[in-house]
Amino acid sequence: MSDPDRDEDRSDADRDGHEPTNDGQRFDRLPATPADREVAGRASREEVLDWWDERFGIGRDVLAGYSFWEKGAGKVWVFNGEAADPSRIEAIGMAFLRTRQEHWKPTTRAVQRFGGHATRNVVELDAERASRFAAGEDQDLPEWDGDWGYLIAAHRIAGGTAPIGVGLYLYDELRSVVPKGSRADLPVVDR
Amino acid sequence: MNPLDRYEPLVDDVDAFRAACDRPLPSVVRTNRIKASPARVGDAFDEEGVAYDPVGWHDGLFRLTDGNPGGNWPHLHGWTHGQEEVSVLPTLALDPQPGERVWDACAAPGSKTTQIADAMADRGTVVANDNNLGRLSALRHNAERLGVTNTIVTNQDARNFSTKPLAFDEFDRALVDAPCSCEGTCRKNPDVLDEWTLDHVHAVAGIQKGILTRAVQATRPGGTVVYSTCTFAPEENEAVLDHALATEKCEIVPFDLPLETVPGVTEWDGETYDERVRRAHRVYPHHNDTGGFFCAKLRVGGTEEEIDGSDGDADGSDGDADGSDGDAGETGVAR
Numbered sequence: 001m002s003d004p005d006r007d008e009d010r011s012d013a014d015r016d017g018h019e020p021t022n023d024g025q026r027f028d029r030l031p032a033t034p035a036d037r038e039v040a041g042r043a044s045r046e047e048v049l050d051w052w053d054e055r056f057g058i059g060r061d062v063l064a065g066y067s068f069w070e071k072g073a074g075k076v077w078v079f080n081g082e083a084a085d086p087s088r089i090e091a092i093g094m095a096f097l098r099t100r101q102e103h104w105k106p107t108t109r110a111v112q113r114f115g116g117h118a119t120r121n122v123v124e125l126d127a128e129r130a131s132r133f134a135a136g137e138d139q140d141l142p143e144w145d146g147d148w149g150y151l152i153a154a155h156r157i158a159g160g161t162a163p164i165g166v167g168l169y170l171y172d173e174l175r176s177v178v179p180k181g182s183r184a185d186l187p188v189v190d191r
Numbered sequence: 192m193n194p195l196d197r198y199e200p201l202v203d204d205v206d207a208f209r210a211a212c213d214r215p216l217p218s219v220v221r222t223n224r225i226k227a228s229p230a231r232v233g234d235a236f237d238e239e240g241v242a243y244d245p246v247g248w249h250d251g252l253f254r255l256t257d258g259n260p261g262g263n264w265p266h267l268h269g270w271t272h273g274q275e276e277v278s279v280l281p282t283l284a285l286d287p288q289p290g291e292r293v294w295d296a297c298a299a300p301g302s303k304t305t306q307i308a309d310a311m312a313d314r315g316t317v318v319a320n321d322n323n324l325g326r327l328s329a330l331r332h333n334a335e336r337l338g339v340t341n342t343i344v345t346n347q348d349a350r351n352f353s354t355k356p357l358a359f360d361e362f363d364r365a366l367v368d369a370p371c372s373c374e375g376t377c378r379k380n381p382d383v384l385d386e387w388t389l390d391h392v393h394a395v396a397g398i399q400k401g402i403l404t405r406a407v408q409a410t411r412p413g414g415t416v417v418y419s420t421c422t423f424a425p426e427e428n429e430a431v432l433d434h435a436l437a438t439e440k441c442e443i444v445p446f447d448l449p450l451e452t453v454p455g456v457t458e459w460d461g462e463t464y465d466e467r468v469r470r471a472h473r474v475y476p477h478h479n480d481t482g483g484f485f486c487a488k489l490r491v492g493g494t495e496e497e498i499d500g501s502d503g504d505a506d507g508s509d510g511d512a513d514g515s516d517g518d519a520g521e522t523g524v525a526r
Contacts (some may be wrong), residue, residue, distance in 0.1 A: 068338065078373055080340040081316030082292070082358040089356050091344035095336045112269055113226070115336035135266055135375050158227075158234035162268050181338075188241050 022070065022119065027087045030068040042070055043099040051097075051104055056152060057119030069093070074100030080108065105150055108165040108178055115152045115163030122152045123167060123174065127188045130155035133163055133176045136183040140171040150177075156191050194374055194387040198423045201456060202323075202475055211477035216378040217244075218258045221253035221273040221279060221306065223337045225313050227270035229253075233380035235265045248449040252276060269336045274302045276377065277474055277484040281368055281419035282306040284446055284488045289314040291363040294347040296406055299326030301333040303368055309341040317342040318357060320349055350401035352409060364415045365406040369399045369431075375421035375483025378476060390427065392426050399431045407439040412492035419486040423473070428485040429525040432471060433464040435489065443467045446488045455487070 005085075018039045022028070031037045033046045045118070048068050052058040069077045069092050077092030110141055125133055132139055133153050139161030146169075153167040153174070165178040176183075202208040222229045229251050236243055236253065238372055240336045241263050246252035253271070260266060260273030282303055287293045289312045298319035308317050319334070319342050325348055334342055334494050345356060349367075354360045372392055373383045399420070418435075420427055431457070435441055452455045455471035457464045471487035 073225060078340055078341075080313060081343065082354060083343060087343075087356055089343050090324075090336075091331050091342075091347050093340040093342065094338070107335075108211045109269075109335040109338065113292075113340070157264055157268070158231045158238060161229075164267070182267075183334075184262065186262070186264055186267060189264065191238055 011078075022073065024072050025088070027069040027083070027089065028072045029083075029085045030070060030076065032037075039070075041074075041095075041100050043068075043074075043076060043104075048076060048097065048099075051131065052106075052114070054136050055104075055150070056115070056117075056121050058114055058117045062114065062117045066093075069102055070099075071165050074098055103149055105177075106166055108182055111152050111163050111166050116161070118152050118163070121150075121164070122154050122161075123162060123169070124152055125155050125164070127164075127190050129156070130164060131186050131188045133167065133174070134178065134184050134186050136176045136178055136180070138175045139171070140172060141174040144169060144174065157189075193384055195377070195384065195423075198374075200475075201423070201425075202243075202477075203453075204477060207477035208275060208475055210255075211475075211480065212377050212483075214480075215380060216275060216333060216482060217254045217256070219246070219276050220255060220260045220266070220303045221274045221302075221390070223270055224251065224309050225338050227265070227269060232270050233263050235270070236315050237474045239263055241265075243413075243419065244430075246276060249276070249279060252279065259401050267336050270339060272302060272305060272333065273303065274374075275307075275482050276479075277375070277421070278302060279306060279511055280448055280472075280474070280484060280486050281366055281417050283415045283448065284311075284419075284486050285331045285364050285366050285415060287311050287315075287317075287364050291334045292359055292361075293317050294352075294362040294365040294401055294406065294409060295319045296352065296365060296367045298344075299322060299323055299330040301330035303366060304330060304342060305334055305337045305339050305462055307366065308334070308341055309337075311341065313341050315341055318345060320347055320352060320446060322346065322348050331496065344512070350398065350405050352405050354409065361411045362409055362414060363411060365410045365417070367399075367403050367406045367416065367418045369418065369427070369483055370395055370425050371399070371419050371420040371422040373421050373422055374423050375474075375476075375485075376416070379483055392424050395429060396424075396426045399427055400434045403431055403435050404439055407435060407489065407491055410491045412440075414491045416489040416491060418471075418489065421436055421482060421484055423475075423483055423485070424460075428473075428487075429457070429459070429464045429468040429471065430485055431454045431464065432468045432489075436465050436467060441489045442493050443470045444488050444490050445470045446472075448472050448474075448486065450474070450481070453478075455485075512516070 049060045076097040078096040098105040151167045170174040242256040243253040251418040299321035304319040452472035474484035
């Protein structure tokens with residue numbers, strides 16, 4: 001483990017005269033708003049809340065109680081407890097959003113955890129398509145008339161709808177971006 | 192030698208004990224209530240044709256008669272987690288509440304961590320520590336799959352755990368699910384019996400004492416510490432509790448578990464232990480057709496009189512929390 005004191009020095013812009021930078025080894029809380037931003041390129045809390053609301057209709061109230069943290073280049077974590085700020089630990093809550101790229105990308109686990117609150121950009125797959133999606137297959141889906149880009153793929157199960165993971169919709173095709181380690185060959189279940 | 196031989200004087204029915212240890216364990220999953228109710232998991236299994244039996248003493252557990260905890264839709268959604276039945280016990284004893292600060296000292300691969308988070312409704316703060324970085328990646332994978340958001344993961348030697356990286360310096364509750372000799376898991380992994388040595392028992396007992404000591408110190412007066420293992424060895428169970436009673440301000444408290452158990456033992460191999468270790472629970476495989484287990488609940492701060500005014504819920508274990516898995520013990524600290 002490195003010396004935590006070293007990082008306090010490194011993040012202190014006034015002391016060394018350099019702009020604060022993203023420290024890939026440490027969790028830093030996202031600034032509240034773009035105006036509060038000290039580290040170039042870092043997403044703000046407001047932008048994150050707005051993004052889930054605008055992209056998926058997941059209201060700001062759903063995520064209002066959580067804190068957001070960046071470690072590594074653009075990987076944002078969601079946390080529901082008390083944490084020191086900044087924090088040198090192995091993990092905090094769960095990784096849930098990839099920023100610092102043109103199209104932000106939610107993680108599969110975030111979509112599984114919070115996607116049930118989504119009201120748009122959710123594509124509900126039938127039983128056969130759901131199995132193919134979980135297995136990581138891309139599939140033609142010309143009937144989708146919603147947005148392109150990252151969608152929440154869901155299916156019917158046990159009396160309700162449940163999100164399976166993240167799909168990328170481009171040119172009439174739904175690509176499964178379920179990570180390799182999370183893919184599964186599951187039965188087609190007619191419900 | 193087969194280490195089970197040495198425990199025969201402790202059990203009521205030697206033949207039944209040995210026969211149970213020879214039988215494989217059923218595959219069991221625990222419902223993750225952060226994402227689904229037991230009823231919804233049952234419905235999804237029914238739709239999919241996954242065969243299961245209920246577990247009478249815990250409505251969140253399902254015995255999967257065809258064996259595989261993965262490979263079904265509830266698993267993909269993170270609604271279930273494969274976990275041996277007895278492994279849900281320490282979290283039931285710990286009884287963590289939403290909003291509390293809880294330390295899981297030897298946390299990987301995270302079955303109990305995620306059960307604790309579930310019992311807290313994913314609110315409050317769980318600090319999941321393990322000294323083994325490789326096993327921490329399994330913990331992180333499990334926590335994310337189950338949608339746990341209230342957990343911080345640390346990589347320290349639990350014996351010298353520092354709260355410096357945290358926003359607080361003491362816990363409401365701590366779980367020491369200690370690294371141990373693991374004979375209790377022989378129904379799942381018979382190799383543990385071949386690999387067993389008395390030297391390891393003595394070495395790991397020292398580590399266990401160090402971790403339990405730190406857990407008591409890191410928990411607020413009136414708070415709860417649960418000590419559990421999956422070994423039958425009194426050196427790793429009652430002797431460790433006896434050491435904690437002698438060296439730290441704490442008390443072993445009576446508590447109930449929802450299956451058949453027997454009290455801790457006060458004499459073993461020429462040693463005698465504090466009478467209060469009888470308040471701990473021993474779980475033998477032949478009593479409930481499970482793995483073997485040991486579980487004790489401690490209140491920090493000595494006797495009830497000494498901590499008068501603290502929350503006093505330390506012996507109110509109940510147990511509608513949901514379970515965690517069962518390989519107590521191979522995590523924690525270096526050997």
